[in-house]
Amino acid sequence: MSNAIILMNNQLKPQQVEMLTQLAEGYRFVTKADLAEGDFEYVEIMYGWDKSYTEAQRQSFKRLKWIQATSAGVDYLPMDIIQNPQIMISNMSGIHATPIAESVFGYLLATGRQLFTSQLQQRESNWNRPEHGGYFSLKDKVLLVYGTGNIGQEIARIGHNFSMEVIGINTNGRAIEGFDACYATAEADLIVGKADFIVSTLPATANTRHYFAENWFKMLKATALFINVGRGQTVDETALYEALKAKQIGGAYLDVFHEEPLPESSTLWELESLLISPHISGQIEHFQEETFPIFKENLVSYLNEGKLARNIVAKDKGY
Numbered sequence: 001m002s003n004a005i006i007l008m009n010n011q012l013k014p015q016q017v018e019m020l021t022q023l024a025e026g027y028r029f030v031t032k033a034d035l036a037e038g039d040f041e042y043v044e045i046m047y048g049w050d051k052s053y054t055e056a057q058r059q060s061f062k063r064l065k066w067i068q069a070t071s072a073g074v075d076y077l078p079m080d081i082i083q084n085p086q087i088m089i090s091n092m093s094g095i096h097a098t099p100i101a102e103s104v105f106g107y108l109l110a111t112g113r114q115l116f117t118s119q120l121q122q123r124e125s126n127w128n129r130p131e132h133g134g135y136f137s138l139k140d141k142v143l144l145v146y147g148t149g150n151i152g153q154e155i156a157r158i159g160h161n162f163s164m165e166v167i168g169i170n171t172n173g174r175a176i177e178g179f180d181a182c183y184a185t186a187e188a189d190l191i192v193g194k195a196d197f198i199v200s201t202l203p204a205t206a207n208t209r210h211y212f213a214e215n216w217f218k219m220l221k222a223t224a225l226f227i228n229v230g231r232g233q234t235v236d237e238t239a240l241y242e243a244l245k246a247k248q249i250g251g252a253y254l255d256v257f258h259e260e261p262l263p264e265s266s267t268l269w270e271l272e273s274l275l276i277s278p279h280i281s282g283q284i285e286h287f288q289e290e291t292f293p294i295f296k297e298n299l300v301s302y303l304n305e306g307k308l309a310r311n312i313v314a315k316d317k318g319y
Helices: 016-024 039-041 055-059 097-111 115-123 150-161 185-191 214-218 237-245 287-303
Strands: 005-008 028-031 043-047 065-069 088-090 140-144 166-172 183-184 197-200 225-228 249-256 274-275
Touching: 005 115, 016 287, 039 043, 039 097, 039 140, 043 287, 088 287, 097 115, 097 150, 115 140, 150 166, 166 185, 197 249, 214 237, 237 249
Parallel strands: 005 028, 005 043, 043 065, 065 088, 140 166, 140 197, 166 183, 197 225, 225 249, 249 274
Antiparallel strands: none
């Protein structure tokens, strides 16, 4: 066991690594920068992932048994890694719920109170005070949330604090605490046209790819706002572009995209009714403090029982 390596693709604090070192006697903790060519075959555990690994390097991870992803989604992992039955994968689902929900309401509040417009006017030293045009309150609005997991539930909780009606969409329509009602994905068309704001927290799977497409956008209110803080692959970006350009919907906020970074050539940049952020809605100020307990608990379970304690990714579902 003395040659076994825990590969740190992401950083932890020195004192955290020291604590894990004491727990995992016989393992070497190695950073990617210090990983020698002969070390690949001894890597058994990974903390985080690095997209720069080549196919040949991935094939050298012959003893890899577990990857602790530092994100909620794992769709960026190569298929040969995901489909390998010998490799367990766990994620950090749950730690991003608060910042993502705050990002959602930051957009809604800034839009409803015309703060984006005020910022543009300030740059032009322009004092223009519309009486009522464009303003709205969140009170009594209908908020539709695709995905009723940790992130969706936090969005619902905050929505109720603004006296909103919050409806959830999940695979089978099962009731989830915190939502006024829940519908199955197959029934979503019955309710989507009533929603003032639609938020997607959906993961990227074969079933969710381009779920939000041309016909879906046609069902929305003309004033509806669409927000995607899930995965970019769930949205047909061309269809969204056309819907916004034609003013078919009121506006949108995207934090995730098909291709990241979003290319400079993308037509999405030119839309005034679209807010673009560079996949930052889940950023938190104390990231290492949030991720460490999950990794530590799983490491202890792995060392003692050969299995993981929490946040295990269901490979057949992709999340």
